Amino acid sequence: MSLPAPIALRLRQIRLEADGIASYEFVSADDAALPAFTAGSHIDLHLPHGMVRSYSLVNAPSDGGRYVVAVQHDTQGQGSSAWMHTAPRVGDRMQAAPPSNDFALVEDAAQSVFIAGGIGITPVLSMLRRLRELGRPWRLQYASRSPRETAYADTLRAMAGDGREVDFCFGSSRTDRLDIAALVRDAPAHAHLYCCGPARMIDAFIAACAMRPAHTVHFERFAATSEAATEGGYEVVLNRSGARYTVAPGKTILDTLLDHAVDVPYACTAGVCGTCRTTVVSGEPDHRDDFLSAQEKQANDSIMVCCSGARSKTLVLDL
Structure with a gap:
């Protein structure tokens, strides 16, 4: 690849x-x-x-x-x-x-609800701009530490109106508390919900959305929730060339591949972006990423080599 x-x-x-x-x-x-x-x-x-x-x-x-x-x-x-x-x-x-794009917008949704925390506003702002062009309604709840640390606040205020709502929540104010469970509970049943922000916000969002249809729940993480697998002690085999490399303690699969000049795409190195997703031919991965769904992890047919390891002694990859 x-x-x-x-x-x-x-x-x-x-x-x-x-x-x-x-x-x-x-x-x-x-x-x-x-x-x-x-x-x-x-x-x-x-x-x-x-x-x-x-x-x-x-x-x-x-x-x-x-x-x-x-x-x-x-x-x-x-x-x-x-x-x-x-x-x-x-x-x-x-x-x-x-x-x-790993955080795609559903453009034809009848209603869209967004929850953003801090720098998590960045992908959300592009989505809001697109929905505004399409004339679609949306609601944004934007949490940040303080007004001075709230990027694009004036831009968002100017976008409000005609079915578009913006609410700010500042951590510096004791009266402003972001109630994610209430936001999700109050969202229309047909709405698509989006969240991007700190790990605790994402976790709370996922928990609150547990009873909603999965296809209406969208989120993007900026940081991993698990430590990378660096225990080592197993072999990685490249199926196309037959090359075999031992993953040493303290190393990830990605570290090992790069050490041997294997050309593999990667970006975040934290298991959140999906860039390094690689097909597993055989073996059992030790999944440590926040990109694959629970079903995809259970299938064991792909792995994020930047952070995940192996439970088996040998892991054969489609490289």
Whole structure:
């Protein structure tokens, strides 16, 4: 499996959207048409030192001449957000994988309800813009730490009206408490519900939606809920070449493959984006991701090699 050919981008604008959150507007570096995208899509930016990070597109799909992402400065992160907030300059050239979508919008839903937390507003904003173009109603509940840390607040207020509702919930105010269970309970039975934000918010959303039809419940995680499998002690076999590699303690399958120059796509390295999904030919995976459904994990026919391991002594992959 090969990585898609990267797109050459040029950074046209950097804008402060809230305390600790900046947006980055990219255009084509060579004046070529940018690949189209759908609401909820992300691009994988190629950063220094081999880092590849997924960032949701915040602009509307109809605004196809540019890609706009927003990045929150995470002082506890792995370095990518710190680099984005200090190093890039307008005019810089960067590369990215073409847009892909793991958090697709159901455009013909009669009603859509969104719950966003912090930087989780980024894919949601693109969805709201698309629904506004289509004349569809929606409701947004947007939680953040404080008004100063709420990105795109003015934009969202301007979008409200004509069947579109925006409610803000600030952690800095003791009177504002986000009641996810009540939001889900009060949502129309036919509504499609979306959530993007911190892990605890996603977990509460999933629990609250347990009795709703699965096809109406949509969420996207930005961080893993489980530790990566780094126990090692098993072999990975590449079915196409027959190559065999021992996964040592402290290493993931992805680490091992990259150490041996095996070309495998990856982005988040946390099991949330789905980029590194690989078919399992035989063996039993030890699933540690937050991307595959419970049914997909039970089938044991695919694995996220960035974080999952093996319960069997040998794992044969379609590589």
